[in-house]
Amino acid sequence: MLTISAVQRIKEAIKEIRKAKAPLLRAEGAILLLERLWPATQHIDSSSGSLGTATNNAVHLLIQIIIDAPYVESIRSTWLNRLWKAIEDDGVGYLDDVAERWGELCANQAIALRWADEFKSTHTLSWERGGYFSGTPAYLSCLLQAQHYAELLKQLEKAPYPTWSYRKFGVRALAKLGRTEDAIHYAESSQGLNDGYAQIALACEEILINAGRHEEAYSRFALYANIANTHLARFRTLAKKYPHKEPELILRDLISSTPSDEGKWFATAKSLGQFEVAAELARMSPVNIATLNRAARDFMVQQPTFALQSATAALHWLAAGQFYEITDTDVSDSVNYAREASGRVGCEQKITQLLSELVEAPGTEEFTRQQIIRATSDTGSIKVVR
Numbered sequence: 372m373l374t375i376s377a378v379q380r381i382k383e384a385i386k387e388i389r390k391a392k393a394p395l396l397r398a399e400g401a402i403l404l405l406e407r408l409w410p411a412t413q414h415i416d417s418s419s420g421s422l423g424t425a426t427n428n429a430v431h432l433l434i435q436i437i438i439d440a441p442y443v444e445s446i447r448s449t450w451l452n453r454l455w456k457a458i459e460d461d462g463v464g465y466l467d468d469v470a471e472r473w474g475e476l477c478a479n480q481a482i483a484l485r486w487a488d489e490f491k492s493t494h495t496l497s498w499e500r501g502g503y504f505s506g507t508p509a510y511l512s513c514l515l516q517a518q519h520y521a522e523l524l525k526q527l528e529k530a531p532y533p534t535w536s537y538r539k540f541g542v543r544a545l546a547k548l549g550r551t552e553d554a555i556h557y558a559e560s561s562q563g564l565n566d567g568y569a570q571i572a573l574a575c576e577e578i579l580i581n582a583g584r585h586e587e588a589y590s591r592f593a594l595y596a597n598i599a600n601t602h603l604a605r606f607r608t609l610a611k612k613y614p615h616k617e618p619e620l621i622l623r624d625l626i627s628s629t630p631s632d633e634g635k636w637f638a639t640a641k642s643l644g645q646f647e648v649a650a651e652l653a654r655m656s657p658v659n660i661a662t663l664n665r666a667a668r669d670f671m672v673q674q675p676t677f678a679l680q681s682a683t684a685a686l687h688w689l690a691a692g693q694f695y696e697i698t699d700t701d702v703s704d705s706v707n708y709a710r711e712a713s714g715r716v717g718c719e720q721k722i723t724q725l726l727s728e729l730v731e732a733p734g735t736e737e738f739t740r741q742q743i744i745r746a747t748s749d750t751g752s753i754k755v756v757r
Contacts, residue, residue, distance in 0.1 A: 377415050378425040381408075385429055388436065398440035401433040402450055406457045408465050417463075426465045434472055442478045451476065451486070458505065471536075473509035474516025487513035494526075501531040511540040520544040534563040535571060546578045554578050572596035580612070589613055594628045602639040619645055626652070634658040641666055646677040653684035657693040660685055660701050667708035671715070679712035683725065686743075690729045692736035702742035 381404075388400035408426055417423055437450065454476065458466045469476070477483040490510035497504035514523040527541045538561035545554035555575050562571060573596035579588035593613065599605040602625070609621050622645055626636045634656035640649035653663060663685035667678045685705040688694060694701070706726065713722035729735050730743055 375421075377412055378421055380411075381425050381429050385432060388433075394440045395443070395446065398437045398450070401436040402453055405430065405433055405466060405469065406453060409457070409461045409463065412465075413462055427468075430465060430468050434469060434476070438472070438475050438478070444482075447478055447482065451482070455509075467508070470505065470509040471512060474512035474514070477513060477516055480517045483513040483516040484519075486510075487517065487519075498529055498531055508536065508540075511537060515540050515543055515547075518547070520548055532563065533561055535561050535566040539570075539574060542574055542578070546581070551578055551582050551584075568595060569598050585613065585615070589616065594624060602636055603642055606639055606643065618643060619648060622648060631656075637666075638662055646670075646674055646680075650677060650680040650684070653681060654687075657688045657691075658684065660689065660694045660697060660705075663688075664701065664704045664708060667705070667712065671708070671712060675712050675715035679709060679716055679718075679722075682706075682709035682712055683722070685709075686725070686729060689739045690732065690735040692739070697738065699742050699745070702739055703746040706743055706746040 384400075384404050388397055388404065391397040391400060408429070412422060412426070415422060437454075454466075454469055458470055473486065474483045477486055487510055490504075490506040490513070494504050494507050494510045496502075497507065511523060511526065514520075514526070523544050524541050527538055530537055538557065542554050542558045542561070545551075545557055555578060558571050558575050558578075562568060572592040576588045576592035576596045579585070579592070593609060597605055597608045597612070599608055606618075606622060606625060609625070610616070610618060613621065622636070622640060622643065626633055626648075629636075633652045637649050637652045637658040640646075640652060649666075652658065663681045667682040667685070670678045670681070682705050685701075686709060689697065689702055689705060709722050709726075710719070713719045726743055726747060730740055
């Protein structure tokens with residue numbers, strides 16, 4: 372309950388901050404919230420992940436509000452001091468992104484260099500000893516902002532171990548220098564033991580898109596870079612990035628990228644109106660029985676052919692014993708939807724024959740067989756020959 376309340380309070384605070392009309396006032400509110408995130412949430416259970424997600428989203432928005440605020444040197448200097456104090460007091464890393472974007476928060480090269488000088492000695496000592504310094508990402512970010520690309524790359528050569536969290540600054544530096552191929556090679560050689568490939572692929576994709584090489588970005592990195600919480604969200608991200616691509620092509624590429632998982636794309640294809648693709652998926656791989664029956668019901672009028680395909684796919688997988696804990700309603704719904712759709716399409720005899728074949732087939736799961744017989748007993752159309 373405390374977690375839900377905390378998440379709600381964070382959202383409310385963000386909403387209030389965004390209401391402020393004066394950019395400096397919005398930024399002041401953003402800094403206040405960043406200062407209070409850890410003290411206000413440190414005793415709240417975050418094991419569900421919802422609090423972490425809420426804080427990460429909030430931090431991303433708040434950083435941008437501060438970056439976009441007008442530059443006033445005295446005010447910006449005060450803000451940076453307050454933010455660094457908040458980073459040092461942060462107990463779980465909620466403000467890690469603030470450190471990683473420190474150069475942008477500095478707003479100009481002179482301030483970025485000043486902060487880089489502040490961080491340099493401690494950073495150098497920590498890497499010489501193979502240790503960790505929370506200011507290292509901020510230091511590298513400042514070098515990037517100050518356009519000291521050669522120094523940044525030189526520093527990264529001294530890293531005690533390769534990790535994407537540091538080397539991504541080198542990738543950006545190479546991209547800024549227009550060395551596209553070098554940037555991509557540097558990125559792909561940056562994967563450490565605890566680094567996933569998705570972030571690296573995303574950086575490479577962005578470099579190629581910025582270089583106007585959209586087709587290459589799509590073919591080499593897009594399918595690995597764009598991960599989302601749902602299949603539909605993943606498709607929409609790609610469709611937005613590559614509007615020149617046919618939606619069906621993007622969808623089929625995504626399906627191909629997850630072999631043996633075709634059935635989980637059924638709902639996405641259906642939601643996108645890609646009914647032929649959805650029907651193919653239902654034939655290729657088991658789809659949740661409730662999802663298939665719901666598709667048959669919901670599209671009975673608008674897309675009766677698709678409704679029929681969904682219902683017959685449900686019957687096929689039911690007969691094959693691919694579902695656990697099925698009920699008599701699951702089977703009877705599939706039968707009834709198949710029969711109704713066949714009437715709309717004009718192939719009643721074909722479905723009657725299919726039902727008979729399922730009943731007579733020795734491989735049909737026994738519970739399904741009995742339920743098909745019961746569901747069709749009103750017409751006597753199914754002749755059991757055993």
